[in-house]
Amino acid sequence: MKKESIVVLGAGLVGSLMATYLARRQYQVQMFEKRPDIRSSENDSGRSINLALSHRGLKALNQVGLLSEISKICLPMRGRMMHDVKGALTFQPYGKEGQFINSVSRNHLNTILMNAAETSGVRMHFQEECLAAEPDHSITHLAGPQGTHQVRSDYILGADGAYSGLREALRKTDRFDFSQYYLPHGYKELTITPSAGKFALDPEALHIWPREQYMLIALPNLDKSFTCTLFLPFEGACSFENLVTEKQVSDLFEQSFGDVVEFMPDLLNEFFEHPTSSMVTIRCAPWIKGKACLVGDASHAIVPFYGQGMNAGFEDCRLLDAALDEYQDDFLKAFGAFQKKRIPDANAIAELALQNFIEMRDLVADEEFLLRKKIERRLNKLYPDQWVPLYSRVTFSDERYSNAQRLGKVQRSIMDKVMREPNIHSDWETMDLSGIIGDLKKQADLT
Amino acid sequence: MKKESIVVLGAGLVGSLMATYLARRQYQVQMFEKRPDIRSSENDSGRSINLALSHRGLKALNQVGLLSEISKICLPMRGRMMHDVKGALTFQPYGKEGQFINSVSRNHLNTILMNAAETSGVRMHFQEECLAAEPDHSITHLAGPQGTHQVRSDYILGADGAYSGLREALRKTDRFDFSQYYLPHGYKELTITPSAGKFALDPEALHIWPREQYMLIALPNLDKSFTCTLFLPFEGACSFENLVTEKQVSDLFEQSFGDVVEFMPDLLNEFFEHPTSSMVTIRCAPWIKGKACLVGDASHAIVPFYGQGMNAGFEDCRLLDAALDEYQDDFLKAFGAFQKKRIPDANAIAELALQNFIEMRDLVADEEFLLRKKIERRLNKLYPDQWVPLYSRVTFSDERYSNAQRLGKVQRSIMDKVMREPNIHSDWETMDLSGIIGDLKKQADLT
Numbered sequence: 097m098k099k100e101s102i103v104v105l106g107a108g109l110v111g112s113l114m115a116t117y118l119a120r121r122q123y124q125v126q127m128f129e130k131r132p133d134i135r136s137s138e139n140d141s142g143r144s145i146n147l148a149l150s151h152r153g154l155k156a157l158n159q160v161g162l163l164s165e166i167s168k169i170c171l172p173m174r175g176r177m178m179h180d181v182k183g184a185l186t187f188q189p190y191g192k193e194g195q196f197i198n199s200v201s202r203n204h205l206n207t208i209l210m211n212a213a214e215t216s217g218v219r220m221h222f223q224e225e226c227l228a229a230e231p232d233h234s235i236t237h238l239a240g241p242q243g244t245h246q247v248r249s250d251y252i253l254g255a256d257g258a259y260s261g262l263r264e265a266l267r268k269t270d271r272f273d274f275s276q277y278y279l280p281h282g283y284k285e286l287t288i289t290p291s292a293g294k295f296a297l298d299p300e301a302l303h304i305w306p307r308e309q310y311m312l313i314a315l316p317n318l319d320k321s322f323t324c325t326l327f328l329p330f331e332g333a334c335s336f337e338n339l340v341t342e343k344q345v346s347d348l349f350e351q352s353f354g355d356v357v358e359f360m361p362d363l364l365n366e367f368f369e370h371p372t373s374s375m376v377t378i379r380c381a382p383w384i385k386g387k388a389c390l391v392g393d394a395s396h397a398i399v400p401f402y403g404q405g406m407n408a409g410f411e412d413c414r415l416l417d418a419a420l421d422e423y424q425d426d427f428l429k430a431f432g433a434f435q436k437k438r439i440p441d442a443n444a445i446a447e448l449a450l451q452n453f454i455e456m457r458d459l460v461a462d463e464e465f466l467l468r469k470k471i472e473r474r475l476n477k478l479y480p481d482q483w484v485p486l487y488s489r490v491t492f493s494d495e496r497y498s499n500a501q502r503l504g505k506v507q508r509s510i511m512d513k514v515m516r517e518p519n520i521h522s523d524w525e526t527m528d529l530s531g532i533i534g535d536l537k538k539q540a541d542l543t
Numbered sequence: 544m545k546k547e548s549i550v551v552l553g554a555g556l557v558g559s560l561m562a563t564y565l566a567r568r569q570y571q572v573q574m575f576e577k578r579p580d581i582r583s584s585e586n587d588s589g590r591s592i593n594l595a596l597s598h599r600g601l602k603a604l605n606q607v608g609l610l611s612e613i614s615k616i617c618l619p620m621r622g623r624m625m626h627d628v629k630g631a632l633t634f635q636p637y638g639k640e641g642q643f644i645n646s647v648s649r650n651h652l653n654t655i656l657m658n659a660a661e662t663s664g665v666r667m668h669f670q671e672e673c674l675a676a677e678p679d680h681s682i683t684h685l686a687g688p689q690g691t692h693q694v695r696s697d698y699i700l701g702a703d704g705a706y707s708g709l710r711e712a713l714r715k716t717d718r719f720d721f722s723q724y725y726l727p728h729g730y731k732e733l734t735i736t737p738s739a740g741k742f743a744l745d746p747e748a749l750h751i752w753p754r755e756q757y758m759l760i761a762l763p764n765l766d767k768s769f770t771c772t773l774f775l776p777f778e779g780a781c782s783f784e785n786l787v788t789e790k791q792v793s794d795l796f797e798q799s800f801g802d803v804v805e806f807m808p809d810l811l812n813e814f815f816e817h818p819t820s821s822m823v824t825i826r827c828a829p830w831i832k833g834k835a836c837l838v839g840d841a842s843h844a845i846v847p848f849y850g851q852g853m854n855a856g857f858e859d860c861r862l863l864d865a866a867l868d869e870y871q872d873d874f875l876k877a878f879g880a881f882q883k884k885r886i887p888d889a890n891a892i893a894e895l896a897l898q899n900f901i902e903m904r905d906l907v908a909d910e911e912f913l914l915r916k917k918i919e920r921r922l923n924k925l926y927p928d929q930w931v932p933l934y935s936r937v938t939f940s941d942e943r944y945s946n947a948q949r950l951g952k953v954q955r956s957i958m959d960k961v962m963r964e965p966n967i968h969s970d971w972e973t974m975d976l977s978g979i980i981g982d983l984k985k986q987a988d989l990t
Contacts, residue, residue: 271821276720374718
């Protein structure tokens with residue numbers, strides 16, 4: 097055989113794509129997944145059912161030749177549709193004309209990626225849990241259907257998620273920085289069924305019911321249903337802890353989400369049967385020890401509010417593949433270069449995702465905020481190469497997250513100034529905005 | 544038997560004191576310690592050999608009746624003695640006349656505390672490692688000389704240090720916030736031997752050789768030697784990584800610590816034989832799950848630069864004991880009250896300890912900094928109840944660390960203003976400082 101052997105831990109979205117990339121480089125790749133094969137089981141993994149796939153994810157999928165197959169299971173969402181308490185709607189486009197993000201089923205996408213990995217020559221093993229690892233010797237200790245065993249390989253890639261077994265092995269080594277922080281909010285998935293065979297709501301939008309301390313969102317599915325996610329504090333006045341009777345749940349939905357309750361016939365059953373899940377942010381450094389490297393949630397799990405968890409993980413795969421190109425398949429050099437460049441970007445998107453929760457639940461229903469977005473769109477139309485809104489930098493480009501975050505801060509401070517203009521509410525469509533671009537260039541160079 | 548059974552994990556300083564407090568309340572206390580009994584082994588634990596015991600620690604030791612026994616092994620250190628590169632000395636008192644901190648041997652102190660625990664009725668078990676725990680059922684899983692076994696008790700106290708087995712069990716539960724952060728500096732312990740049967744340096748000071756990116760410190764021992772600790776970056780120009788030959792080590796010591804090299808006859812052997820250790824800051828929340836509670840380094844390990852790690856741990860024991868008083872031995876209520884009040888204080892001292900590293904290695908050799916300290920001492924003399932320097936609040940009082948930190952910030956901003964006075968260098972001893980106290984009161988009330 098020509099090339100080295102590689103163990104990839106985790107057959108989730110990122111693990112399957114990473115394995116595919118590596119198999120295409122002619123490595124002998126073995127994958128080990130803790131769960132049963134989702135393709136042959138009815139079991140749900142307990143994770144969220146649909147996700148928002150956007151530019152960064154699509155770029156990586158395109159590189160491994162999967163774009164057209166995956167496009168078939170994508171539903172375009174062109175903007176946010178905000179529902180106020182009275183049911184009034186406000187639509188806010190995500191980007192320019194023709195830009196959209198994609199609602200996609202996690203399980204469907206994972207199935208395509210696993211099949212692609214197998215087709216590329218990856219050997220897959222299920223119900224094999226990583227118990228420990230020796231990164232310096234590239235030995236993985238696993239517990240599987242035949243008991244515990246160890247696998248030797250040339251390198252180990254840990255794509256085994258936020259609760260990564262490989263990362264736990266690295267975490268116990270000296271001088272490994274690590275943090276896990278949970279949001280005080282949990283989430284629960286619910287369903288909006290089709291109405292008379294059709295989508296009950298506009299299918300080309302991500303629907304949001306922002307209610308400050310909590311919110312409901314809905315993403316469309318191919319079967320014309322929507323998957324809703326209720327985000328609510330675990331404890332406190334209006335919280336999961338205090339929703340214990342059917343009446344309490346009905347009352348909350350009638351009062352806060354009155355315009356969709358009629359499309360949620362199974363609400364009460366789902367509410368009491370579906371799990372309430374927590375949301376964690378994981379940060380660590382280094383991502384590499386010895387011959388082992390972490391990718392995706394294993395090294396940088398983030399909260400879901402920017403729709404970037406999967407996209408960032410797919411981008412990891414693309415960037416690691418590019419680093420292997422650059423260093424002619426010298427893994428240790430490629431690992432090192434990947435980590436050095438990527439950690440600041442992972443930290444940036446982690447912070448942006450936390451901030452976007454505030455924006456989604458509080459601000460999207462705010463007049464001032466909506467006006468800002470309109471002015472930003474006008475600026476972007478007038479100066480498409482210079483004024484790119486932060487959301488677009490993150491979602492519709494592959495510029496570094498850390499750069500997007502930095503420029504986002506500059507743009508925010510400029511917009512703060514613009515919003516203090518006396519007649520901004522009446523004049524925003526006609527006022528001269530040319531000075532702003534000079535400010536932007538100056539401040540962006542300074543920071 | 545009258546009272547509940549309690550498992551205390553760890554027979555280190557904090558575990559032994561906690562067990563003593565609990566045994567004095569008539570609980571049945573069992574302690575499990577991973578290491579062999581230090582009282583019957585020559586083995587060094589690898590941890591630093593002497594520590595600075597101050598007000599908070601002494602207050603707790605006094606409460607369990609150990610003050611007079613422990614005073615006998617204490618060496619008073621009345622201030623910092625700074626050594627510049629030419630060997631010139633500057634002395635800076637830690638507090639007011641008569642205030643001092645105490646150099647004490649870790650092993651000696653631990654021996655006294657273990658003996659006190661046993662005398663109070665605590666049953667001690669050594670070479671018993673906590674592998675896992677079920678906090679809701681108060682079951683501890685241990686591996687000891689007779690193999691693995693489990694111990695049931697009414698409550699579990701985890702005093703098992705920065706790498707606590709109990710905390711690891713809690714960390715794996717949902718919604719447990721946790722971080723471990725390492726300094727880029729490591730440390731190594733070395734010895735200054737007595738000179739002609741006497742202390743080679745003034746024994747009533749903590750000696751510091753501040754050299755910006757690195758430093759050496761020395762604390763006196765009862766046998767008239769000093770234990771030195773060299774703090775140096777792990778990597779970089781002047782680092783442990785780059786001290787590999789005897790010449791490199793000799794050159795560094797000759798150039799940077801020239802005035803003490805003659806008193807370090809075993810320097811080269813010690814340098815290459817003693818371990819290079821890392822320094823971690825651990826933060827977590829909650830400290831309580833089910834019937835288990837963490838104390839000391841297990842929940843809040845800090846870097847050593849404020850000399851507060853042990854003192855904070857001893858204060859934990861005193862405060863938990865006080866909470867048991869307040870809630871009439873209702874453990875769950877006492878745990879809850881202790882945690883709620885103590886976590887912000889633990890976070891405050893963690894931050895202060897990190898900041899003090901900068902102060903020790905950079906500022907103590909700085910003219911401006913020394914003048915500040917002199918003005919602060921003058922203020923403290925004039926207004927002893929109003930102007931208490933941050934160092935004194937932390938070291939010579941038991942006010943809450945979070946309060947000390949808050950007032951420290953106010954005082955620093957006032958001192959920034961004072962230091963901008965035009966003739967401050969010449970007039971500081973005579974200038975009118977009465978306005979400052981009004982500023983302090985106003986700002987302290989506002990924050």
